[in-house]
Amino acid sequence: MNVGQPDLSIVCDRKKLDDKGCNEAPDIIIGILLPASVKLDRWKKFQLYEKAGLKE
Numbered sequence: 001m002n003v004g005q006p007d008l009s010i011v012c013d014r015k016k017l018d019d020k021g022c023n024e025a026p027d028i029i030i031g032i033l034l035p036a037s038v039k040l041d042r043w044k045k046f047q048l049y050e051k052a053g054l055k056e
């Protein structure tokens with residue numbers, strides 16, 4: 001299983017949350033791009049988040 005860890009996640013629907021965190025894709029994520037990780041962040045993480053159903 002692949003898991004992304006964005007810098008900030010926004011979840012608008014409380015039903016997605018439980019004691020362990022968010023069970024579905026968050027509504028919005030924000031990631032800070034660093035020069036050393038641009039390729040990873042812009043390509044691999046983008047594909048991972050898109051596949052998980054992230055909207056924004």
